[in-house]
Amino acid sequence: MAAIEICADCSVRDLALCGSLTDHELEALNALGRHQRLSKGETVIWAGDESIICANLLSGVLKLSASTADGREQIVGLHYPADFIGRPYADAADFTVTALTDAQLCVFPRKQFEQVLEDHVRMERLLLQRTFAALDEARGRMLMLGRKSAEEKIAGFLLDMADRAGSSACRATAEGPITFDLPLTRGQIADVLGLTIETVSRQMTKLKASGVIGLPGGRAVTLRDRAALEERAEPA
Amino acid sequence: MAAIEICADCSVRDLALCGSLTDHELEALNALGRHQRLSKGETVIWAGDESIICANLLSGVLKLSASTADGREQIVGLHYPADFIGRPYADAADFTVTALTDAQLCVFPRKQFEQVLEDHVRMERLLLQRTFAALDEARGRMLMLGRKSAEEKIAGFLLDMADRAGSSACRATAEGPITFDLPLTRGQIADVLGLTIETVSRQMTKLKASGVIGLPGGRAVTLRDRAALEERAEPA
DNA sequence: CGCCCTCTTGATTTCGATCAATGCGCGTGG
């Protein structure tokens, strides 16, 4: 019955990998999983550490990051609710996972999670599909990092964030000017885009000055002219 | 018997995904696969096209690349013999696959390949593991593209290529100074590292001038001082 | 031989990094 207690009211019940399992199958996972709360800034997985856990993200936003020996950081991925976290089949983690907001995870011991994958082919296939999607996304970001200008990076990033905000639970005022909150600080945006905080700030100011976006204050952004933003993200 | 004919003398028989299959199971794949030769410069998969095929690379080197609307290119991956090519479970290809050298593929229709994956769980698991490894590599490259200097990029790239050359079938003269041929032109190296051809050329010249590497001519490179190269790739 | 392709080298420009100062919102503690 514990199964029902934990999974039945799970906020991401049919968005996460687990959605591929029947109620009956869920019991196996349920016995393994435990909930974990993270505070903003807290790190769950450190690059280089033994790869102990896998998890589903229930709420909040996490960053996946890599660093050079002398401390420069690059965010290589962002995780949102229902995303899968962790690296099955590896003995050490290559990347650090840190909470950008307060967050909740459903955590499984890695080895046991691997066993569940083996026993539930449908779930393994779903994970394979997600992993391919993540790979495509990472490669798309490689193009961004290697070949796009600061302005293109910022414009593209804002469009991405707007799309995510529109589809999920951020405040979006119908059509026309859409306003939403970025879940990232300027510094974190810089770490996603391979820029510095000053360049991010300047480009945002420039977009605001040309009337393409508005910056009502705090983390909020208003899209005033989506077409213009798209043009700046991807010059013909 | 066709199975035996094609797969038995396959040059990557137990390095590729197929290595997970028994001789008996191989027959299924064998019935689907056909060999294809590619000439240097030829493209097998175009970004945006319908995703028709999957393949194993038998010989040669392929690039996986993305482009901006106005023609800037970023190479997002390189494929070597025994690597898996293609994007199962997607209806369109996101990236372009092009031969950097003459090459040979063992090609399967995508849909039918997906069916084989479903029927052979061991192979699917192996593909999942490879996909995770590819994802880790892509993310590592994101750090390189976003945060490393031209010198660090070149030094790291040469070390990677030397390691690959050392393990496989390029000419390597024992220990000490190792010499090998790059399978890429300067322009292609630039497209991997997110640089221009001139910057690649200058950095190579600089490394040669400081005695860290030698450039005997053509595509050849000699590592004269690996430790120094490592220091330049990853400054403490 | 001459052409094409790749690579190298030089001069100059430019974009983004770096250095530096200030502003602003917010929570905490006096």
Added chain:
DNA sequence: CCACGCGCATTGATCGAAATCAAGAGGGCG
């Protein structure tokens, strides 16, 4: 309640690494 401090953001001045523009050199092949 206000003052202070702290983290985050903006803005300005300057610097520098890599891009761009431009010219030529080597090398292989028809």
